[in-house]
Amino acid sequence: MFKKLPGDETRALVSTTPDTAVVFRPAVIRTPAAVTIAIFIGRLLIGLVRIVWRHPVAVAVLAVPSVVAWLYGWRLALVVVWIPFSVLLPWALFNRDSFNAWFGRRLLAFWRLIWVYRRHWHAVMVISGLARHLRGRDYVPRLVRVRCTSWADLVSVKMLTGQAVTDWADRIEHLAHGFGATSCRVSVARAGRLLLTFPRRDPLAVPLPALALPETVSVEPVEIGICEDGRPWRLKVHGTHVLVAGATGAGKGSILWSVIRALLPAVWSGITQIWGLDPKLMELSFGRAIFEGHYAATPEECADLLDEAVSLMQKRAAKFAGVQREHIPTVEDPFILVVVDEVAFLTAYQSDRALKQRTMAALATLTTQGRAVGFGVLAALQDPRKDVLTIRNLFPDKIALRLDESEQVDMVLGDGARDRGALADHISFIPSEGAGVGYVRLETSPDPIRVRAAYVSDADIREMAALFETEETV
Missing domain, CATH: 3.40.50.300 (P-loop containing nucleotide triphosphate hydrolases)
Known part of the structure; x- marks a missing residue:
């Protein structure tokens, strides 16, 4: 019988010894090292720009102390860290909502992106059946962005070409358990883009008492x-x-x-x-x-x-x-x-x-x-x-x-x-x-x-x- 490898074509071959395995060496195109290095550097720069654009607060928190410590020593870096920390800590303690709106949720989104979604993305996509393996290559939907609200993570995803919303909707339980959430909801952001909602907590867990009688006369919603x-x-x-x-x-x-x-x-x-x-x-x-x-x-x-x-x-x-x-x-x-x-x-x-x-x-x-x-x-x-x-x-x-x-x-x-x-x-x-x-x-x-x-x-x-x-x- 034949063992087909990437790049082989075995349909037109006939073997007189059925028990003999016919193995063909796949076609290999050697890419010049300069081209490979240029592609790698280009992707690296694009990735850095994308991270800085989408997570400026998290990048600044990590990059500024590191650069100062490298150029001027750890003592000055400690001062640089302490000055904003002494301002942000009281802000976070006494006005949590505004602090979360400006800094807290941005830092949380960066952490969730790196530690939860990016780390498990490939495995969850493959195991849930949303990734495809064709001709020796893995095609995986692209994780575009992660945003955090007070109760959930909003994950933007670019689907593979040819995928439908139902392909994702049929696998909401796989996605929820794969990323450690209790549930997952799928909605269409635009053509080819989905928005996955992963709740971190349940804001509806506490009963709501009767609302006060309205002060205005209206039959609107x-x-x-x-x-x-x-x-x-x-x-x-x-x-x-x-x-x-x-x-x-x-x-x-x-x-x-x-x-x-x-x-x-x-x-x-x-x-x-x-x-x-x-x-x-x-x-x-x-x-x-x-x-x-x-x-x-x-x-x-x-x-x-x-x-x-x-x-x-x-x-x-x-x-x-x-x-x-x-x-x-x-x-x-x-x-x-x-x-x-x-x-x-x-x-x-x-x-x-x-x-x-x-x-x-x-x-x-x-x-x-x-x-x-x-x-x-x-x-x-x-x-x-x-x-x-x-x-x-x-x-x-x-x-x-x-x-x-x-x-x-x-x-x-x-x-x-x-x-x-x-x-x-x-x-x-x-x-x-x-x-x-x-x-x-x-x-x-x-x-x-x-x-x-x-x-x-x-x-x-x-x-x-x-x-x-x-x-x-x-």
Whole structure:
């Protein structure tokens, strides 16, 4: 049999002795030493310039004392080191945020680049199957840059020619464990470039108490929690529909009540109405006064309330026809948010078939025609299967809290969401750690965002309802 080496061509050869190994010497082109040295020096200079450009603080910390010690001795180098150190140490102790923004995270990024990613890059790429070996050469994706935030490492990568995002998304667990992280998320930076996110800690591990009532009247994206990067989580409810899916105890109520709480000033001003459908009689009943008569609990009442919403929506559509294409909330034409807790009870588990069809028809009409005229639907359910809620694709924005199975993640957030890092099936079962934690996939972006909703307690809900009960009494 033949043993093929790089540069050999054995297809046209025939051997009369099958047991004899035919070995050919590969073609070798001798490169002049001057050319090799010039290429090496050029690459070295380019690498030094790149390091100085991307990590000026880290290079200065290492290079300046070394140069001073070499030219003037270690005593002067010690003084050079001590003077900035005496300034930076109090800065780091008394104003940690600004110090990290200017120096700390830059030094950390340089250290993580050298010690974590550069040191293990080749091995992880080969073992995970992202590198290729062709004709005796290893082709490895290029590590471009490492940046550090307060909670994660952001690694920029240049893919090999011909690779796809799914090649990386299918190997997020290999990448996470290979670089010592708990998870990895893949997003597209630009053509041929990826951004890998490796969390160093979990900023959402601590429960978030109920947010203060807003001081301004607005139906714009409402603040209901925090994102993983520390920014406020603002959820759009006007001009869209939102589906929330999660297992029992995952924190669906935190999202529903946080949205209601954020809209209270708009409700007081009259430019917003919140209608509640509570077939379980457990979640929305605490704040029944907030819905101002638009509350339903039994399946019959829920169907009637949905039909009323559809009728009002159609009248408003006829009023807006030829006049305006976008809804602006006013007292005459308020934004109406229909909140449905456990929508599956009405669409799948309802024994009355006629009632089920009425409910499904009304929800489908609202979700297909209500956005432009100021009607929004915020629905929550436990089981995201298609036969439970056939209209789930009519909800542009989706939220996946803790789910029982990995397949359910893509059912809620769409195909490929879990491969991009939406590990909703890995969220902790412990309420203090996982309740209200989830992943959001917006209509405008395919990349899931990890978030945590504020926890609105029963006492908070009673205080909110008491405000409306007091108004009614007065």
